[in-house]
Amino acid sequence: xxxxxxxxxxxxxxxxxxxxxxxxxxxxxxxxxxxxxxxxxxxxxxxxxxxxxxxxxxxxxxxxxxxxxxxxxxxxxxxxxxxxxxxxxxxxxxxxxxxxxxxxxxxxxxxxxxxxxxxxxxxxxxxxxxxxxxxxxxxxxxxxxxxxxxxxxxxxxxxxxxxxxxxxxxxxxxxxxxxxxxxxxxxxxxxxxxxxxxxxxxxxxxxxxxxxxxxxxxxxxxxxxxxxxxxxxxxxxxxxxxxxxxxxxxxxxxxxxxxxxxxxxxxxxxxxxxxxxxxxxxxxxxxxxxxxxxxxxxxxxxxxxxxxxxxxxxxxxxxxxxxxxxxxxxxxxxxxxxxxxxxxxxxxxxxxxxxxxxxxxxxxxxxxxxxxxxxxxxxxxxxxxxxxxxxxxxxxxxxxxxxxxxxxxxxxxxxxxxxxxxxxxxxxxxxxxxxxxxxxxxxxxxxxxxxxxxxxxxxxxxxxxxxxxxxxxxxxxxxxxxxxxxxxxxxxxxxxxxxxxxxxxxxxxxxxxxxxxxxxxxxxxxxxxxxxxxxxxxxxxxxxxxxxxxx
Ligand SMILES: [Fe+2]
Numbered sequence: 001x002x003x004x005x006x007x008x009x010x011x012x013x014x015x016x017x018x019x020x021x022x023x024x025x026x027x028x029x030x031x032x033x034x035x036x037x038x039x040x041x042x043x044x045x046x047x048x049x050x051x052x053x054x055x056x057x058x059x060x061x062x063x064x065x066x067x068x069x070x071x072x073x074x075x076x077x078x079x080x081x082x083x084x085x086x087x088x089x090x091x092x093x094x095x096x097x098x099x100x101x102x103x104x105x106x107x108x109x110x111x112x113x114x115x116x117x118x119x120x121x122x123x124x125x126x127x128x129x130x131x132x133x134x135x136x137x138x139x140x141x142x143x144x145x146x147x148x149x150x151x152x153x154x155x156x157x158x159x160x161x162x163x164x165x166x167x168x169x170x171x172x173x174x175x176x177x178x179x180x181x182x183x184x185x186x187x188x189x190x191x192x193x194x195x196x197x198x199x200x201x202x203x204x205x206x207x208x209x210x211x212x213x214x215x216x217x218x219x220x221x222x223x224x225x226x227x228x229x230x231x232x233x234x235x236x237x238x239x240x241x242x243x244x245x246x247x248x249x250x251x252x253x254x255x256x257x258x259x260x261x262x263x264x265x266x267x268x269x270x271x272x273x274x275x276x277x278x279x280x281x282x283x284x285x286x287x288x289x290x291x292x293x294x295x296x297x298x299x300x301x302x303x304x305x306x307x308x309x310x311x312x313x314x315x316x317x318x319x320x321x322x323x324x325x326x327x328x329x330x331x332x333x334x335x336x337x338x339x340x341x342x343x344x345x346x347x348x349x350x351x352x353x354x355x356x357x358x359x360x361x362x363x364x365x366x367x368x369x370x371x372x373x374x375x376x377x378x379x380x381x382x383x384x385x386x387x388x389x390x391x392x393x394x395x396x397x398x399x400x401x402x403x404x405x406x407x408x409x410x411x412x413x414x415x416x417x418x419x420x421x422x423x424x425x426x427x428x429x430x431x432x433x434x435x436x437x438x439x440x441x442x443x444x445x446x447x448x449x450x451x452x453x454x455x456x457x458x459x460x461x462x463x464x465x466x467x468x469x470x471x472x473x474x475x476x477x478x479x480x481x482x483x484x485x486x487x488x489x490x491x492x493x494x495x496x497x498x499x500x501x502x503x504x505x506x507x508x509x510x511x512x513x514x515x516x517x518x519x520x521x522x523x524x525x526x527x528x529x530x531x532x533x534x535x536x537x538x539x540x541x542x543x544x545x546x547x548x549x550x551x
Pocket of ligand 1: 125129148149150151286287314315
């Protein structure tokens with residue numbers, strides 16, 4: 001019976017999580033409070049910055065004080081770092097990262113006066129990623145893979161979890177890193193490394209793997225659970241890209257080649273791990289596990305019957321994992337949460353007070369789900385802000401932009417609202433009971449949007465806005481047991497249109513973190529061509545906003 005705070009701060013995506021008696025009661029990313037995407041730059045000098053707003057939120061949400069904390073987990077162990085803190089100018093100041101990580105307890109004392117610094121424990125980065133996966137996966141025992149860019153000295157971990165204990169079976173040390181190679185490709189194509197990798201994945205589907213043989217030589221498994229990633233001269237394959245959203249053949253072919261080889265390598269690693277463990281189920285975490293195309297191939301072609309991916313697979317998830325790892329060491333059994341909605345929420349009264357303070361016109365319809373569906377059925381775009389925010393980079397019906405899937409131009413409309421590249425797909429959310437009618441080839445249920453599915457024959461014409469260029473869609477299935485309000489909204493839309501599907505993308509505008517405060521929702525609504533904002537039980541309409549009617 002322990003109260004454990006988990007912190008991620010070392011690279012980027014700073015985040016905090018609180019685990020009480022094995023239950024993850026709160027988790028949030030700092031970017032949602034600070035409004036700076038990814039929280040901070042992943043340079044050694046920023047390592048000292050802790051997720052101060054996120055950790056305060058976690059403690060307040062649970063009503064936990066500093067004195068109640070049995071342990072604090074920090075998801076990086078400087079004792080494992082390749083460059084010690086005494087070598088501050090070597091290797092691009094990497095020693096500074098080690099030094100700041102060593103001092104994390106002291107930095108925490110400045111934020112949480114009275115915290116017992118002796119209770120702050122360093123948890124190895126990939127052990128924390130692993131715990132975020134096995135601790136939240138709905139499996140009693142499983143194999144686990146951490147697919148990352150880098151930790152202290154490694155980039156990959158594979159193991160097995162039995163009786164809530166991780167046994168590590170393989171590690172891959174730097175400089176070999178699938179994640180870092182993919183980041184290099186992202187930068188070469190002109191996009192932001194360690195941030196825009198999902199754009200490269202989307203681009204890959206426009207290309208052909210024309211350089212696959214070369215990448216089979218450059219990225220290869222070693223037969224012992226590890227792999228080699230040779231240095232890549234990216235310019236030998238294609239010139240540096242501009243990151244301007246253009247689809248040109250040499251760049252999409254390069255993206256396709258690396259993406260395809262990544263998938264092959266992951267399948268080989270999964271095969272090795274299955275042979276070693278004989279486990280039925282696989283849990284995944286690490287930034288590369290956000291690659292839903294690769295996840296789908298592991299699911300469809302790999303040896304495991306079931307695959308579960310931590311929705312916060314990136315570094316933010318290590319806050320949860322560090323806490324779960326220590327909670328398990330203290331004797332608690334991690335309890336998988338029903339959904340990743342572990343972030344802040346506002347009461348109806350709080351939302352109403354903010355709306356009144358902003359002096360905006362709003363209504364309180366009999367059923368917000370039905371009112372939103374009515375706007376959607378009339379081809380309006382709805383900003384949907386409901387309940388606790390999702391922990392992880394995907395909007396899953398709590399901080400979402402919604403639209404009608406039947407009109408192909410809605411992809412362009414949403415990408416315009418968000419000011420982003422037109423090659424970026426948007427995803428369908430679908431009532432669970434109707435998912436198999438429309439989609440195939442991926443796991444169903446698929447509640448966290450971490451796999452792609454093929455759109456069934458006859459459905460591509462009905463829901464063209466959500467069908468990617470390769471005939472797939474990144475599906476979120478909505479279970480009425482865990483998401484009753486979203487499911488009801490989908491049902492009300494289906495009653496009007498015959499479609500159990502709505503377009504879903506995250507509620508934010510270009511380059512900004514997801515909206516996570518009613519005031520941010522109002523700013524987003526006012527500054528983008530969104531037709532209605534459904535926030536708590538209240539509905540704001542664009543027309544009324546600017547005529548002052550319907551107050
Ligand atoms: Fe990581």
